[in-house]
Amino acid sequence: MSGAVWVDPVSDAALVGAVTAGFRGEFGDAPEGMWAAPGRVNLIGEHVDYADGLSLPVALPHRTVVAVRRRGDGVLRCASSLGGPAWHGRVEEIGPGNPSGWASYLAGVVWAMGRAGLLGNDFGGADVFVESSVPVGAGLSSSAALECALALALAELSGLPTDDAGRAALAACCVRAENEIALAPTGGMDQAVALRARAGHTLLVDSADGSATPVPLDLAGEGLALLVIDTRAPHRLVDGQYAQRRKSVEDAAARLSVASLREAADAGTDLRGLTDPTLARRARHVVSEIERVRETLSLMASGRYRELGPVLTASHVSLRDDFEVSCAELDCVVEAALAAGAYGARMTGGGFGGSAIALVEAAEIDAVASAVLAAARSRGLTEPRFLPAPASSPARRVLG
Ligand code: ADP
Ligand code: MG
Numbered sequence: 001m002s003g004a005v006w007v008d009p010v011s012d013a014a015l016v017g018a019v020t021a022g023f024r025g026e027f028g029d030a031p032e033g034m035w036a037a038p039g040r041v042n043l044i045g046e047h048v049d050y051a052d053g054l055s056l057p058v059a060l061p062h063r064t065v066v067a068v069r070r071r072g073d074g075v076l077r078c079a080s081s082l083g084g085p086a087w088h089g090r091v092e093e094i095g096p097g098n099p100s101g102w103a104s105y106l107a108g109v110v111w112a113m114g115r116a117g118l119l120g121n122d123f124g125g126a127d128v129f130v131e132s133s134v135p136v137g138a139g140l141s142s143s144a145a146l147e148c149a150l151a152l153a154l155a156e157l158s159g160l161p162t163d164d165a166g167r168a169a170l171a172a173c174c175v176r177a178e179n180e181i182a183l184a185p186t187g188g189m190d191q192a193v194a195l196r197a198r199a200g201h202t203l204l205v206d207s208a209d210g211s212a213t214p215v216p217l218d219l220a221g222e223g224l225a226l227l228v229i230d231t232r233a234p235h236r237l238v239d240g241q242y243a244q245r246r247k248s249v250e251d252a253a254a255r256l257s258v259a260s261l262r263e264a265a266d267a268g269t270d271l272r273g274l275t276d277p278t279l280a281r282r283a284r285h286v287v288s289e290i291e292r293v294r295e296t297l298s299l300m301a302s303g304r305y306r307e308l309g310p311v312l313t314a315s316h317v318s319l320r321d322d323f324e325v326s327c328a329e330l331d332c333v334v335e336a337a338l339a340a341g342a343y344g345a346r347m348t349g350g351g352f353g354g355s356a357i358a359l360v361e362a363a364e365i366d367a368v369a370s371a372v373l374a375a376a377r378s379r380g381l382t383e384p385r386f387l388p389a390p391a392s393s394p395a396r397r398v399l400g
Pocket of ligand 2: 142143
């Protein structure tokens with residue numbers, strides 16, 4: 001019986017070599033530069049960003065790199081080693097649903113930065129080639145990594161500030177790209193962490209005021225590790241379930257006469273005002289999840305990392321039973337990780353497939369991964385893959 005398959009991060013040097021060769025092959029020229037942005041895993045605070053809530057994502061060491069060369073004729077050309085066919089189009093023709101498919105994430109960034117007045121009237125288009133070590137469609141936010149790498153590239157090439165305020169403005173453009181051009185109604189957590197993370201930290205993303213505050217996360221120093229389990233079950237955020245959950249959260253807030261469920265969480269609003277049982281369960285998830293983020297912060301502040309485990313597991317139960325965004329594969333790997341001695345485990349990301357995380361003793365990470373693999377096999381499920389998740393750095397320029 002073969003062992004667990006690990007998706008290891010690829011070094012910047014290797015990504016740069018591949019993306020430079022890809023760019024030359026596609027466009028016959030050298031790029032002006034290369035920029036990388038990370039995928040992410042969310043420690044806790046799931047499905048709360050669009051309720052003005054609190055989340056604690058971590059940047060992965062797995063990155064997406066774009067190689068970029070500006071043009072002068074108003075044309076955008078996008079190609080990827082992983083994506084579908086290359087896309088060529090005129091910048092002024094980019095709009096909701098055009099292009100569709102993978103290039104919409106890149107074209108959307110150009111569109112949103114243009115709309116925000118960040119690119120200047122003389123922006124003449126660009127050639128963009130993409131390489132990545134972020135698993136695509138695994139709930140680890142390859143979409144935000146793609147957007148944020150290009151946003152930072154265009155910002156630096158345009159001489160825009162790339163301090164934290166500048167990055168916050170770019171993150172907002174990337175959210176618009178994903179919502180309005182790629183037509184995926186996601187919140188803003190993924191773009192915030194891809195652009196504003198800090199190595200060795202989790203990022204407290206407060207979607208109410210847009211702040212992003214690094215919080216030290218020294219799991220390795222405590223002998224712990226975060227194991228990411230990619231179930232490889234198909235996950236489709238654009239298929240309507242995510243939009244439905246988002247709508248229930250907004251409906252629940254309207255019925256409670258609060259601006260957002262964050263306001264309900266902060267004010268201790270009585271959720272019994274929600275007579276519709278489904279809306280009540282959706283709201284209970286959001287409000288209790290925001291509370292669990294606060295509990296996580298207070299445990300981390302006092303260095304009680306192992307005690308995070310039950311909080312993570314409670315988050316999974318809430319996402320499974322109240323928010324109903326888990327699935328058989330996610331439940332299986334969470335249960336198997338707990339049975340193998342993980343302190344806590346939960347699905348992470350949008351759900352309906354994708355990935356889970358488990359908090360484990362660093363020395364036991366391989367044993368937990370093997371046990372999770374064996375459980376998936378015995379249930380006849382697709383074999384999961386595993387990723388290490390040391391808290392890594394945000395988007396940055398990479399040198400050739
Ligand atoms: P996730 O963000 O969890 O990986 P999404 O469904 O939000 O999943 O985004 C995945 C989509 O993003 C892909 O289907 C593809 O359209 C696009 N994408 C992400 N990374 C790349 C890449 N390296 N090359 C081409 N397209 C990519
Ligand atoms: Mg995504």
